[in-house]
Amino acid sequence: MGIRTLVSLMRVPQWYKSLMVLLALIFSGRLLDPSSMLQASIAFVALSLVSSAGYILNDLVDLRADRAHPEKRKRPVAAGLVSKPVAALVMLLSLVVGFGLGAALPPGFLLAIAGVFGIFVLYSLLLRRVAFADILAISTNFALRAVAGALAISVWVSPWLILCPFFLSLFLSVSKRRATVALLGRKAASFSPALSAYTPETTDALSVVSLTALLLSYALYSFLSGNTVLFVTLPVALYALFRYFWLSRADSAVGREPSLAAWDPGLLLSLALWTGLILLALYLA
Numbered sequence: 001m002g003i004r005t006l007v008s009l010m011r012v013p014q015w016y017k018s019l020m021v022l023l024a025l026i027f028s029g030r031l032l033d034p035s036s037m038l039q040a041s042i043a044f045v046a047l048s049l050v051s052s053a054g055y056i057l058n059d060l061v062d063l064r065a066d067r068a069h070p071e072k073r074k075r076p077v078a079a080g081l082v083s084k085p086v087a088a089l090v091m092l093l094s095l096v097v098g099f100g101l102g103a104a105l106p107p108g109f110l111l112a113i114a115g116v117f118g119i120f121v122l123y124s125l126l127l128r129r130v131a132f133a134d135i136l137a138i139s140t141n142f143a144l145r146a147v148a149g150a151l152a153i154s155v156w157v158s159p160w161l162i163l164c165p166f167f168l169s170l171f172l173s174v175s176k177r178r179a180t181v182a183l184l185g186r187k188a189a190s191f192s193p194a195l196s197a198y199t200p201e202t203t204d205a206l207s208v209v210s211l212t213a214l215l216l217s218y219a220l221y222s223f224l225s226g227n228t229v230l231f232v233t234l235p236v237a238l239y240a241l242f243r244y245f246w247l248s249r250a251d252s253a254v255g256r257e258p259s260l261a262a263w264d265p266g267l268l269l270s271l272a273l274w275t276g277l278i279l280l281a282l283y284l285a
Contacts (some may be wrong), residue, residue, distance in 0.1 A: 021149030049098030054120030112148035130196035142169030179255025
């Protein structure tokens, strides 16, 4: 098995989701603390490996459906590039190394990443077939990654650290369901019974609800923080979210894979500006 196949099997490009562990490091004001930076880095790698194990489990459980899917059939296990025993071995090794690294951090972090993998198991075996429970499981997993970052550096878990990632993931998940149904058409329900519930009308309504909840959570955080500079970030955050909403509707590939939106100049510039303003507000204001 070549490096490219291994990277694809472990879905290394999906590791960007584990950047959620850095939120606590940044927003707690410890970004420049060497010890906290080291702990957060270990947490990132550990969580990414555990997530890879979860992705491989999903590939093994969904093998038959993936082989009939126009995009997923290219995944290493579905394409026959990696056998099921080898994939299971890589999954086990990812778990062992991930939890081994996590053991170097506070005990709460181990519990958090165990929860992350547990949700992967529940999703793969059951929840992915249940409409709305599937996207809520994904969003909970996303928020748990942010909580894991706080536990890794032993800082208080702010409710905003849970709410904002949760609603962001919910917004992205709804957009992904909409784009997936558009790709599969009438065959969508044959891949997963849950997909039959995600009509354009339903997904548009859910997008509005999740986006509104996300913006309210972030606005309340900015207001209650007492840091006036954070208010400046609100229009930039709004633009980035509105831009992504439009991109996911204009190009279904972006909806199915949010990382593709990073190539959009407008979105990339707004995210860079938002990051710069956040660092200014938290470390220089």
